[in-house]
Amino acid sequence: MSEQDFIPKSYTNSIEKGSFAWSSPSNIALVKYWGKKNDQIPENPSISFTLNNCKTITKLSFSKKEHNDDFSFEVFLDNEQKDDFKPKIQTFFKRIERYLSFLKAYHFKIETSNTFPHSSGIASSASGMSALALCLMSLEKELVNIDSTLNADEKSLDEEYFIQKASFLARLGSGSACRSLEGDLVVWGKHDSIEGSTDLYGVKYPYKVHENFKNYQDTILLVDKGEKQVSSTVGHNLMHDHPFAQERFKQAHNNLSKLSSILKKGDLDAFIALVESEALTLHAMMMTSMPYFILMKPNTLEIINKIWNYRKATDSKICFTLDAGANVHVLYPENEMKNILEFINNELVEFCQKGQYINDKIGFGAKQL
């Protein structure tokens, strides 16, 4: 698939108004995306677990308008009008207009809500942008003349195209969003030994994964729910003149190769070492940018040390990862759930803001509602 394949030919159907709704989950990267080129092309490949419980639910209502001169839309979060979301969506629409030529022909009402607490510091951009991209694709699907004579193989190709293009569009909203449509592991970014991987959209990890990783758990400890001082977009851009950038991009390629063999063998110790190193490397890149910045908080480090001590003392396979913020994702196999939740309640909750955390686990992607 190339970018050209996502430019629509012509729309043969006409539709006055209607609505579509999708729920789409968040995801947590194991090998991190940090650094991008123009048009949201990642500097290195990444892979993530799709989450199950942290989701955005978006309803897109549309009605034909008279003039096609500009975008027209309104946004609501939990039934409240949110004009401060508009610039991000306006930018998104501008970027995807080339691929969805109907965008200026409609007025849109975007109603969205998250299953996780608002301003929990959990990025809603991955779930939010993927849900919106899917709603827009549902509309495109209606506008394209669906050929009812398609056989089963052709229909499945049609479905594949739908998801690929939705992921392609979501990427243009927020890079990591393109990994939220499917599950349970998604790769984004060209990697020589992962078949089908591409910089343009996320693909399901195509190889065998050991039972050890089935139903893997992720408890998200909410350490700091405040607004981030430095956005991901600014952080990505600081990789342009970063002294360690090229080595980091190489390392991500190598780590993804190593992770493939870890996933196949079910080697939990190697998984822990790789995932924790990726999380700390991400933050090390932030600390060595110019200007430099730190998104971890003292309690992030308290939690990391507690996890390391617990692992030493118990032989548990618990580990942590971080995204671009202070919250800690605690990852562990399902069979340790009882003990680890006890450990979290006894020893980690005190480092969470208002004692808050979210229990999540690996999930299987977005759903149309």
Ligand code: DP6
């Ligand atoms: C640290 O996808 O939020 O979570 O493309 O600028 O919207 P934009 O950035 P975003 O960056 C996420 C970075 C990360 C790592 C990851 O998810 O791979």
